[in-house]
Structure formats: structure tokens, C-alpha cells
Amino acid sequence: MDDMSGPYPVRGSVSLPEAELMWRFSRSSGPGGQHVNTSDSQVELRFDLARTRALPEVWKQRALERLAGRLVGGVVTVRASEHRSQWRNREAAAVRLAALLAEATAPPPRPRRPTRVPRGINERRLREKKQRSETKRGRSARDWG
Secondary structure, rough: OOOOOOEEEOOOOOEHHHHHHHEEEEEEOOOHHHHHHHOOOOOEEEEOOOOOOOOOHHHHHHHHHHHHOOOOOOEEEEEEEOOOHHHHHHHHHHHHHHHHHHHHHOOOOOOOHHHHOHHHHHHHHHHHHHHHHHHHHHHHHHOOO
């Protein structure tokens, strides 16, 4: 059962290129019984973001900028070890990488257009403020002697 259920879509018609994914398997830490010490179920998935041809140039620049802190020599790494089966960890890592790239390549949000506060709302706020101050002044002004 070695066939991956890829391709993993990033956004639109772009998906992770199977050929550019670099897999590494190692032993997972944590629970798992006798079997865990002999099976390489932890998965490390590396993707060379700097050299990829799979992403549009604009997306690539955006991702390189946003993921700058996570990159090592232009390569982004994702680890997965929460499942006991290597295959499920491979799935998890690929999905995680696709989600990471989707977020990193998303277009920047549209700039906010400033709007003015409606006059009625401002007046209501000032009215309520005045009322409150009257209430408080009424409490201290009287001499309760």
C-alpha cells in the first residue's frame, strides 16, 4: 500500500509536485509498544521552495518572504509523528505542507477603506456620557448630614 492519495492541492489548480517532495523517515518518540523501536514511523517532508517550478513566481516570492523564519537554505520542512503508521504520517505531513503553502501564498488582504463614524452614533455616545457624569455628580454633591 505504497501509493499516495496525492496530489495535494495548494490552491486553485496548483498542487504539490510529487517529484519535488523529499521524504525522510526516522523513529518516532512516544508510545507504541515493542514495534515502535524498530519502525521508522516519523516522517520528515522537505520541499525546496527556492528552486521549485510548481508555483507561480508571484506565489513563490510571497511564500519565501512569509516563511523566511522557517526556511533553511530555501527549503521548508514539515514533521509528522502523531500516527503509529508511517503511511498515515506521510499523509499528515503532505496535508500540513499543502496547508502551509496555501497560507503563505495567499494574496494579501485588501486595504481597509476608512469610513467616518455616523454623526448619530457620536451624539448618542456623548449624550450617554453626560448622563452618566450627572448620575455620578449627584452622588457626591449632596451633603448627607
